[in-house]
Amino acid sequence: MSQPVRMRMRIGSLIGLPAKYKAAIAAWTAAIVFCAVQAVSGNHGWLHLQQLRQKQEEVEAVAFRLERENQRLREHLTRLESDDLYLEKVARERLGWIKPGEVVYWSAPGTATLRVR
Numbered sequence: 001m002s003q004p005v006r007m008r009m010r011i012g013s014l015i016g017l018p019a020k021y022k023a024a025i026a027a028w029t030a031a032i033v034f035c036a037v038q039a040v041s042g043n044h045g046w047l048h049l050q051q052l053r054q055k056q057e058e059v060e061a062v063a064f065r066l067e068r069e070n071q072r073l074r075e076h077l078t079r080l081e082s083d084d085l086y087l088e089k090v091a092r093e094r095l096g097w098i099k100p101g102e103v104v105y106w107s108a109p110g111t112a113t114l115r116v117r
Contacts, residue, residue: 017025040046079086091097098104 038045042048080090096104
C-alpha cells in the first residue's frame with residue numbers, strides 16, 4: 001500500500017520551524033562560531049600558540065649560542081690559568097709587549113706582527 005508522504009526538510013531550510021527553534025539554532029550557531037574564532041585568534045588561541053613557539057625557538061637559539069660562547073670562554077680561562085705559553089701569547093697580542101731583541105713590524109694600522117731579529 002501507499003506510504004504516508006513525509007515532509008522532508010532540507011538542511012539550511014528553517015522556514016517551517018517555529019520562531020523559538022530558529023532563535024535557539026541561531027544562538028547555538030553564533031556560540032559555535034564565537035568559540036571557533038576564539039580558539040584560533042583569542043588570547044590563548046592557535047595563533048598565540050604559534051607565536052609562543054616561534055619565540056621559544058628564538059630564545060633556545062640564543063641560549064644555545066650563549067652556551068657555546070660560555071664553553072669557549074671557560075676553555076680560554078682554563079688555558080690562561082694552566083698554560084704559561086698561552087698566557088704569554090695572549091698578553092703579548094693584547095698589550096703589544098715585546099721581548100728584548102724583538103722588532104715590531106706594523107703591517108696595517110692597529111695590527112702588529114712580532115718578529116725576532
